[in-house]
Amino acid sequence: MxxxxxxxxxxxxxAIAYEDLCLYIDGEFVKDGGRREQPVFNPATGEVxxxxxxxxxxxxxxxLAAASRAFKTWRQSSPLDRSRxxxxxxxxxxxxxxxxxxxxxxxxxxxxxxAIGEVVVCxxxxxxxxxxxxxxxxxxxxxxxxxxxxxxxxxxxxxxVAFTPWNFPYNQAIRKIAAAVGAGCTIVIKGPExxxxxxxxxxxxxxxxxxxxxxxxxxWGVPHEVSEYLIKAPDVRKVSFTGSVPIGKQLAALAxxxxxxxxxxxxxxxxxxxxxxxxxxxxxRLLSNFKFRNAGQVCxxxxxxxxxxxxxxxxxxxxxxxxKTIKVGPGIDPESSMGPLAHDRRLxxxxxxxxxxxxRGATVETGGERIGTVGNFFAPTVLTNLPxxxxxxxxxxxxxxxxxxxxETIDEVLxxxxxxxxxxxxxxxxxxxxxxxxxxxxxxxxMVNVNHFGxxxxxxxxxxxxxxxxxxxxxxxTFDGYLVTKFVTQMD
Ligand code: NAD
Numbered sequence: 002m003x004x005x006x007x008x009x010x011x012x013x014x015x016a017i018a019y020e021d022l023c024l025y026i027d028g029e030f031v032k033d034g035g036r037r038e039q040p041v042f043n044p045a046t047g048e049v050x051x052x053x054x055x056x057x058x059x060x061x062x063x064x065l066a067a068a069s070r071a072f073k074t075w076r077q078s079s080p081l082d083r084s085r086x087x088x089x090x091x092x093x094x095x096x097x098x099x100x101x102x103x104x105x106x107x108x109x110x111x112x113x114x115x116a117i118g119e120v121v122v123c124x125x126x127x128x129x130x131x132x133x134x135x136x137x138x139x140x141x142x143x144x145x146x147x148x149x150x151x152x153x154x155x156x157x158x159x160x161x162v163a164f165t166p167w168n169f170p171y172n173q174a175i176r177k178i179a180a181a182v183g184a185g186c187t188i189v190i191k192g193p194e195x196x197x198x199x200x201x202x203x204x205x206x207x208x209x210x211x212x213x214x215x216x217x218x219x220x221w222g223v224p225h226e227v228s229e230y231l232i233k234a235p236d237v238r239k240v241s242f243t244g245s246v247p248i249g250k251q252l253a254a255l256a257x258x259x260x261x262x263x264x265x266x267x268x269x270x271x272x273x274x275x276x277x278x279x280x281x282x283x284x285x286r287l288l289s290n291f292k293f294r295n296a297g298q299v300c301x302x303x304x305x306x307x308x309x310x311x312x313x314x315x316x317x318x319x320x321x322x323x324x325k326t327i328k329v330g331p332g333i334d335p336e337s338s339m340g341p342l343a344h345d346r347r348l349x350x351x352x353x354x355x356x357x358x359x360x361r362g363a364t365v366e367t368g369g370e371r372i373g374t375v376g377n378f379f380a381p382t383v384l385t386n387l388p389x390x391x392x393x394x395x396x397x398x399x400x401x402x403x404x405x406x407x408x409e410t411i412d413e414v415l416x417x418x419x420x421x422x423x424x425x426x427x428x429x430x431x432x433x434x435x436x437x438x439x440x441x442x443x444x445x446x447x448m449v450n451v452n453h454f455g456x457x458x459x460x461x462x463x464x465x466x467x468x469x470x471x472x473x474x475x476x477x478x479t480f481d482g483y484l485v486t487k488f489v490t491q492m493d
Contacts, residue, residue, distance in 0.1 A: 008116035013072060019050050019104055019108075020198035020485070022052070022053045022054065022066075022197055022201055023201060024216060024218075024219055024220055025201070025208070025219040026060060026063050026067060026202035026218050026219075026220070026262060027064070027214045027215050027218065028213070028214025029214075031054075031060070032366035036057055036059075036060075037222075037383060038052040038054055039052070039053050039194060039221075040052055040053075041194075041195070041197060042108075043107055043108065044108075044341040044344060044345075045331035045333065045340060045377075045378075046331070046375060047345075049374060050107055050108065051108075052294050053221050053358045056222050061189075061222075061227065061230055061231065064218035065231070065234050065236060067235070068160045068187040068189050068215055068218055068236070069236040070153075071187045071213060071215030072160055074213070075157075075185055075213065075216050076156070076157045076185045076186075079426055080183075080185075081135065083134050083182060083183050083185065084134055084135050085131075086207070086211055086212050087127045087128070087134065087182065088127070089206075089209075089210035090210050091124040091125070092124075093209060094123055094124035094175075095121065097202065097206070098117050098120040098124075099117065099440075101117075101120045101171065101202045102116035102117030102118075102119070103116070103333070104198035105196065105198060106119075106333050106340070107198070108170075108198050109168075109195070109196035109332075109343050109345050110166055110331075110340040111332050111336060112335075112339065112340050113332055113333055114137055114279065114333075115336075116332065119169055119171050119172050123171055123172050123460050125458075126175055126176055126459045127179050129459030129460060129479075130179035130180060130479065133341055133477065133480065134183030134480070136251075137480055139150070139155050140153045141237070143340055144490075148492055148493045149490060149491065149492050150490070150491045151489070151491075152488070152489045153487070153489075154487040154488075154489055156484060156486050156487055157185035157483060157484060158184070158238050158239045159187075159236070159238030159239065160186070160189070161181045161186050161187070161189075161237070161239040161241060161483065162188070162189050162228075162231040162237050163178070163188060163189075163191070163240075164190075164191040164224065164227075164240075164241075164242045165177065165190065165193060165200070165242075165243050165244075166244045167193035167195040167343050168295060168300070168343065169196070169299075170193050170197070170199035170200065170413065170452060171199035171203065171356045174190060174192055174199065174200045176206070176474045177264075178203060180377055180479050180480055180482070180483050181241075181483050182207075182212070182216060182217065182405075183479075183480065183483075184480045184483035185217060186191075187216045188217055189219075189220065189231060190217070190219060190220070191224065191231070192219065194221055194222075194224070201307075203219075204219045207441040217280075225246075228255075232252065232255050232256055239262045239264075240253075240256040240261050240262070240263050240264075241263070241265075241266075241482065242264075242265055242267075243267075243300075245267065248420075249470065251264045253265055262482065263471055264470075264471065264474070265465060265470040265471045266463070266470050266474060267422075267425075267465060268300055268423065268468075268471040269300050269302075269397065269425025269469050270395075270396070270397050270421050270423040270425075271301055271302065271304050271305070271423075271427055271446070272303075272305045272307060272417075272418035272428070272444070272446075273305065273307065273428040274307050274408075274427075274430070274431075275306070275307070275308045275309065275312065275316055275431075276309050276411075276429075276436050277310075277312050278310040278311075278432045278436070280430070280432065281312050281315050282319055283430075285316055285319035285320040285322075286319070287377070287454070288430075289323035289327075289403075290323070292403050293324070293327055293338075293381050296341070296342055296400060297399065297400045297402065300425060301425055301448070301456065301457070302398075302399070303401075303403070304393075304397065304403075304404070305394055305404060305406075306320075306352065306405040306406065306419060307407075307408045307410070307418065308405060308406070308407060308408070310408070310409055313405075316405075317385060318381065320405070321366055321367055323349055324367060324368075324381050324383055324422065325341050325367060329372060329381070330378075339381060340379075341377040341378045342400060347379075347399070347400055348379060350400065351379045351398070351402065354393040354396075354400070354402055355369045355370070355382065357391060358387045358391045358393055359392065360446065361385045361391050361438070362387070362388070363385065363387035364384065364385045364386045365382065366384065366385055367381065367382065367383050368380035368381050368401070368402075370379040379400060380401070381401045381419075382401055382403065383403050383405065384404045384405065386406075387406060389420070390436035391404065398422070411436060411440075414444070415440070415443040415444065418444055418445075420467040423468055424445045424446045424468070424469045425469035426446055426450065426456060426465075426471070427450070427466035428454070430452055431451070437452075445466065445467060446466065447465040447469065447470070447473075448463070448464075448465075457475070460476060461475055461476050461477070462477075462478045463475045
């Protein structure tokens with residue numbers, strides 16, 4: 002395939018202003034001062050668009066000290082004040098959506114409409130946390146004696162540290178920050194160095210909304226150095242991470258060895274089950290759209306397609322038709338429906354998945370290779386006739402690859418869907434209530450979507466089971482990870 006024509010137009014990105022990258026510590030935006038820096042690349046062009054300052058050890062200590070100090074007062078703040086600040090951040094997100102979205106496209110690569118959409122959706126997340134933080138309740142337990150009063154209090158856990166990834170750089174960060182701030186905790190967050198503009202923009206909004214100094218702090222650096230330092234810090238009581246399963250296990254082990262609470266939102270390998278009785282055209286259209294959103298770099302992306310034999314050929318043909326309409330190009334071009342991969346290390350990863358599938362006899366129906374030599378573009382790829390032990394069927398592809406295979410019976414497909422250690426999301430297409438119920442009951446996953454994609458809303462819990470994680474974000478569960486339970490009993 003040739004270089005997308007619209008890439009030449011990307012020369013304009015050079016002239017567009019980008020976020021002024023910095024750290025945010027104790028209410029101050031800081032940079033320079035001889036700090037180590039790393040370049041930030043535009044994945045559509047390979048150009049360096051900015052330099053990101055790393056936190057020194059002194060910066061990390063300052064951030065931790067500020068978060069510890071601020072916790073003493075923030076924990077006692079009125080939920081109405083927390084709510085007011087979160088609401089203001091929601092408003093600012095809507096006001097600043099264009100600039101923030103454009104900067105996400107510049108450093109992460111996703112199409113501009115998707116980037117702006119991410120910001121707008123997150124305004125809703127802020128509103129939800131603003132509402133729910135006013136409803137953090139305890140309870141009274143009836144005593145065994147009349148002169149005793151027993152109460153259960155829910156208190157903020159303390160200083161939190163969070164590590165967030167590059168695929169939804171705004172969404173992943175704001176969910177953790179809104180939950181911590183709403184619960185009365187303080188937080189030090191290390192965002193994704195590959196796509197840092199969104200987290201800096203979030204810090205600016207909380208600052209402008211009047212969040213007291215030290216409640217939110219933003220640092221950057223070499224991921225394992227920063228995370229190790231912060232997790233071990235004595236004042237830190239909670240660790241929240243979104244990213245890959247192997248890194249999540251490392252961080253969970255470190256947190257466990259220091260007895261810190263964790264929320265882990267880790268990778269998935271979501272099965273899609275399309276039954277014979279499904280509306281095949283609708284399923285193929287929705288799934289093709291969803292599969293290649295954000296170039297497949299989505300933890301809940303559909304990644305293993307199990308299609309019942311009778312409709313397999315028709316489904317593959319329709320899916321291919323829709324896939325071939327995808328316009329790959331720089332995200333800044335409004336005509337692009339799929340941008341580049343977020344960084345160049347994902348290209349060899351995609352090539353390895355395709356190479357392995359080919360060796361095992363798979364057919365590459367479309368795509369299967371990099372597009373051009375400028376930017377990290379990889380063609381939307383559909384693979385058929387591959388065995389269940391192909392690498393792409395067992396390891397999270399996290400890219401624009403859709404592997405398809407047949408199944409015969411519901412028991413067989415549920416066993417195959419549940420055969421991996423992942424358990425994040427899953428998708429079922431059927432018009433049979435019997436199949437729908439069997440799939441809902443039988444699939445081992447934190448989320449089951451039947452005939453549509455309905456997850457990741459502010460009011461619904463998002464999270465995985467098995468190796469895909471611990472805890473939920475969103476929904477009425479959203480504060481659970483940021484609160485501790487205190488039992489109080491009193492006798493007169
Ligand atoms: P990676 O595992 O090196 O990094 C993933 C994310 O974790 C990055 O944001 C990175 O900065 C961060 N990270 C890595 N090591 C860390 C550490 N020791 N401490 C704190 N943060 C750390 O992989 P990658 O090449 O950047 O991305 C590819 C893989 O990451 C994919 O295979 C996918 O499984 C996973 N991923 C998952 C999600 C998700 O939403 N679950 C998001 C992004 C990436």
